[in-house]
Amino acid sequence: MTGDLxxxxxxxxxxxxxYIAKYSQEVFQTELEEALDASIKLxxxxxxxxxxxxVVSSNCLALATRPLETALQLDSDKDARKFCKMLTxxxxxxxxPGLLANVVADHPNLLPLFLTAGGNFDxxxxxxxxxxxxxxxxxxxxxxxxxxxxxxxFDNERRMNPLQxxxxxxxxxxxxxxLTHGADINAPAYQDGGLTALQLALFNGSLETARYLLRKGADVFAPPALLNGRTVLEAVCTLADNDQARADLCHKLLYAGAPVNRPGMKPSSEYDEIENNYDDNDCISCARTPTQLASALGQLEALKMLLERGADVNEAPADEYGRTALQAAACSETPHPDLIHFLLERGADVHAEPAVLGGVTALQGAAIAEKQEHFAVANLLKDATPEG
Known part of the structure; x- marks a missing residue:
């Protein structure tokens, strides 16, 4: 029926x-709106x-996608403009909600048209x-x-402001x-999962941007988001590539006074997927301090710098699935014996109590992994254990 209409x-x-008179018992408003939608698409x-x-309202409230949105999905600026002008x-x-954002993303040249048509930019x-x-x-x-x-x-859906x-x-x-038009370089992180400009640049691996922000006065002391946030040191420790660049930035942040520990010495709400001790296909969340995070990721240089700046090698694990630095290193999917050596030399406690929920000792963590690389780790830990 849509095609016939x-x-x-x-x-x-x-x-x-x-046509409508002939088939009046079958033609409903939804069919007419679908015909308009099809006319735009075709x-x-x-x-x-x-x-x-x-017969049809330009808003087509019965459809999931309004006609203006359908018009913005057309490939050609010319075609999109033609239908948007018609509909307005x-x-x-x-x-x-979302329409002006779609205009910007798909056909930014049409923005003046929507302004003229009464777009509420406030x-x-x-x-x-x-x-x-x-x-x-x-x-x-x-x-x-x-x-x-x-x-x-902030855009609440994206949990970011424009600069972020x-x-x-x-x-x-x-x-x-x-920045040259007044954006606040130190605007706070969105409180659920957000990051400040500097935290985001570091977490994203945008090292050049991070250096630029530091030169422009980005605050290394900015607190993390209330939920699922990261300090600047947690953010830089997540970088997977370019060890030297990460180490250089870690030095720079520490030299600028970036706090090694979180406010109140609380564990991080940085979440990573950790292999579940009971089901290899399941994943659990783990809250960790920067030191514990660096240990888990095998980042020896970052770990050294953090301990030199006063981090406690035996920071307590979070209550739920937490790990001490040594436990985190032993449980790591890719263990680093040199890092574990270093932790033991610095006094890491092989017998540290596991987390209340889902915790493991360092030796248990290495044993549970059951990979060839973890045998050497288990031996290191046994040698460091008086009973072993």
């Missing part, structure tokens, strides 16, 4: 009215205009600016900033633009 609409208003402006003139002339609502501009920063749409970002969109506000979104996308030009 579109075909009738292509032939004009009389043909459409005649790039049939004549059919779309007929439907809008006679028929009073399509340009102020519903209400929806922030998510659009965050999307522009995330997608590297500098022209769109300029237009939004010129519309006085709040450059400091630009850093997430490793877009140096966008970062520079936002």
């Amino acid at each position: 579109v075909d009738a609409a292509k032939r004009g208003g009389q043909a459409l009215k005649g 790039n049939l402006p004549a059919a779309a205009i007929t439907l809008l003139q006679y 002339k028929f009073k399509a609502d340009v102020n519903y 209400e929806h501009g922030v998510e659009a600016l965050v999307r522009a920063a995330e997608c590297g749409q500098l022209v769109a970002a300029r237009r939004l900033v010129n519309q006085r969109v709040n450059i400091h506000a 979104a630009a850093i997430f996308s490793c877009d140096k030009e966008m970062v520079h633009f936002l």
